[in-house]
Amino acid sequence: MSLLGFDIGVRALLTAQSRLETIGHNLANATTPGYSRQSVLVSASTPQTIGALLQGGGVQADAIQRAFDAVLNGRLSQQMSALGRLDASGSTLMQIETLLGGMSETGPAKLLEKMFASFSALATAADDGVLRSSAVQSASAFAGRVNQLAGDVQSLKHTVASQLEIGARRVNELASRISVLNREIVNAEASSSAANDLRDQREQALRELSSHVDVRAIEDERGGMRVLVGGRMLVSPSATATMSVAHDPTDDSVSLRIGGEEVEVLGGQIGGLLSMSRSFLPKLAGDVDAFARNLIYEVNRAHSTGVALDGPFQALRASHALVDQDGDGNVDDELLAGAGLPFEIEDGELVVNVTDRDSGDIETHRIAIDTQRTTVGDFLDALEALPHLSAQLDARGTLRVQADAGFGFDFAKRLESAPDSIGSFGGGHASLGSGDGPFALAAGDTLDFVGNSGTFSVAFQAGDFTNIGAATADEVARVLNADSTFAANGLVASAVGGALVVQTVGVGATQSFTLQGGTAAGAFGWSAGQVVNGSDVVATPTISGAYTGSANGALVFRPNIDGTIGTTAGLVVEVFDANGNKLTDLQVGAGYQPGDELEVVDGVKVAFAFGHLSATDGDVLRVELTGDSDSARLLPALGLNNFFDGLDASTLAVRGTLLADPDQLAASVTGASGDASNLLRMLEAAQGELAALDGNSLDERLAQIVGDVGFELQTTNDAYQAEQLALDSLEARREQISGVNTDEELVALLEQQQAYAAAAQFLRVVSEITNELLDIV
């Protein structure tokens, strides 16, 4: 009994002591982060059987236990990841918002508005040097701001990348810390009971790791912890992998690697930064680039078909190069549509107006562009073939177009002022016109003429035509003009649209020739023996007005009978479209006053001077109508007569020529000093709704970009606050479970103090009893 008494007393003392120490430990760590309150588990000792009695053996301390909720801790880790992600995204977004300068007076949106305002001001006085300069400067300021924005976004990408590096380094530190703790815990727990404080530290490290990356932690039976990031092992009980940031210089993208293998990190600060760097920033850069690209294209499309203040151009150099794609050292054989131009071209036409600076006469030419067929060489040849114009590619492949001295060119939507350049409609030449081709000729067919040196014949051979059964007027004219006798007889042939015209070179009533006949005469609708005479009076037609149609076309004028303008009863000029469909009749017979303007169609007006028209001689006049002078979209692709140079947000700039000489701003369509109509077109283009921007206008798009970032940032901030609240409540819950309440500990302290005193008292009693026994002995 006596031994038992001592045992009980000593164990009670020791137990109380252990509990006191634990209380002290708790109190000492009351403010230690991640600390979990500990308590000593006690139980009654195993009773002993003494006789018939089952005698209690006192108290014993079994273990020291943490107040700890593993599930809650897991959730806390997840919450840290979510919050870390939002924190990193939010702070990056905040920087972007500042860059975009949404509400600021110097933001891109405001500068775009200022550019429009200065264009609009210039439209009120198109030749004003100060307004011109301010229009160009405001555009340049806007372009500079967009460049800056593009640069800022780029450098933000770099900042994010370096933040990622720092993050990865911290992750590695934490990983090795966990690894060290793993070893210590396994060692400690192999020999004794739970290593509470080490575990607290490991959990604290894991929680911090979670704020950087989203982790999955698995504890094995020996107490070691595996940490997985994006499915890859970062920490295993035996080893630690290293997280690294890989930078791909080709597309400036970053990726995260663990032990050399790429991992997908979604959560934590690193997850947030990664998503910024991989999706948000590239999308933003893409949006800004798309905006800039559309602006460049739309503004240039309108500008390129305008005319500068000093009228048609003498020379123009393209901004974008034509590039040899197949590497044979020759650009000419490339398809125009596939020669590396930055913008798409389409099937269509390019209209080139050549102006004679002395007379002011404008001749309109068209170059057809077939994206499947037209090569760079074809296009250059077509430009070269235009009278008074030359075109070359320089060594870099940029196009240069030049006009002869005394001539100028432009690509504007204009009306030919003097369409009857060859005088095939009431002109002074003896002139014989055909109907519209193609003409069904056969090999060996002839045309027989009586010219000023006698009778001669021109024969047609199959080799002269692509298809002799459907010969075009151009081909027939080429054959006739190549015939030396034909030329020697003072005759010349031309094509007026689809019609063939044979004329004397000279003008006046004395000029004459006879179509004697020939087997081909019928194909042109000519009868044998037809005598054609010139005239002293020239019925020059004059075109005026403005074509309001949007499609390119032509008007073909033919008289219905032979007659004199303003005199012959029933004389009508029939007007056809390019396909031969009759549009209208113009009464030019008795009652018509020569010189009076007649409405034709779509805003085009024509006036006929006094003269004689002949249906018999096939008088014909063709007027080209330009609805869209660049339906092939070639000019913006080539960068010819650009307003903006560049291709995207970082390269956007006002063309240097315009900055140096604002008079080169193509504000007009006609070259007249007060004509601002092209400027208004540019404004329309820049403010119109664009299919490429989902039906938004450019300024709306810019506002959307700004708004999108704002929305994203607001959403992120709201989510951050919500997640923060959730974290707070989780932490409060953790505190409730694991936190140290000093009052509680103090109460326990008092309790244990008394227990200790009681045990001591018990020992004294046991000791006294034992002494008394010994005295007896």
Added chain:
Amino acid sequence: MNIRPTQTAALSSLQSGLFMNLAKIVRAQEQLATGKRILRVSDDPGGATLALAYGRRLGDTERFLASLQSGRNLLDSSATRLEESGEILVRTRELLLQGMNGTLSNADRATLAQSVEQLRERLLELANDQVDGRYLFGGTATDGAPFSASTIHGVERITYAGNADAQRVQVGDDSYLQTTLPGFEAFSALQRSGASYAGLTGARAGTSADQGTGFTRLYARHDGTSAALGAGLALANGGADDTLLGTHSLVVDGVAGTVQLDNGTTLSIPPAGSANVADFVVTDENGAELHLDFSAYTGASFSGSVTGAASLSLDGTSYTAINFSETDLELVDGASDVVLHVDTQAIRREGTELVVFDGTVNAFDTLRGIADDLANVDALDFDALSERLNAWLGELDRNHENVLVSLGGVGARAQHAANLTEALGEQGAQLDALRSNLEDADLGTVALELSRAQTTLELVQATSARLLSTSLLDYLR
């Protein structure tokens, strides 16, 4: 769930409470300092996007207003010049009517002519006027005088050198305001109706149409007289001084002692020895003159025909001979781009025929023509002159009408511009108000928020200070 508060939990909840309230105070202060509710787009992305959209609309409105302002300046400038032009034409009309008064002397008319010339110069000044160094009436050709003078066959003419394009400014998303009037509409609009002859020489319009603008002179020249005369009559000076053209009948009545050319005034044969007996002028009803030498007159009666050969010219230098049977003689003058078809059958006398292409004489040339005729440069008799002046009246009234119509158009546009300015001004104010509602801070509300946040903060501070200071240790002795 058991509730087990700890000191750390209390501290952290206190901390977040303090932060939250402090953030509210900072935000409110920021709003008060800038006066803006939305400082960053993320403050209220929906509101900010809307505010930005209002801002863009407001920018457009301001742009349109600026365009309207400059457009109205141009329109008002045009209107005042057109008004004065109208007055000039009215004044010319008065002078013209005065000139048609038969009692006026040639000198009086010459004075009127000078006045008309001065009015013409003023009219040209107005039409070529500049605003800010830009010609007002040249269409979009603002860098050159729209009405320029050129001299054709010794006569100064004014032609329109501008173009037909009106200047426009944008005053709405899809609406434009025409700010200038191409000058030809007011001063040289064409309403062609064919050529008309003043009727001096008897030349008439041929069967074919004519081509020309303004007016031209048709010179009918006397190229010599041929006559088979009897009764001792002879042509004075070989007929060189005659002005009769074509065939006229000459009747000399020896009994009555009279001589008559066609239906002209019957004149008494001058007695032998009188001063003009060797060069006696007989005139037909149209004023065609025949110079007869009665020196060797036998006193017998004689009737026969006298024929004056003639040729016509448009420029006074190159002449085309006629035989008085052409019904459609084509005369072409390249310099003035005139093609005239003349019926020569009724040509009776030499002279300068004024051919007016009706409806094509511009205001300046009309005034010039009036001044020339008032000054009587073609040395016409009063009847012929009066007929010409009368003909000018039509052109003058037509030109006046054109000026008035143009003025009406300009006035209407100016009125439209004024209305638009007002409407856009209101719209701008509304947009501004809308934007301000969205963007600007309501100072009262913000101040209230600020004081509320402040109160809460103080409350939190006070209660937590009290709570934190209590501990069980205070009571353990």
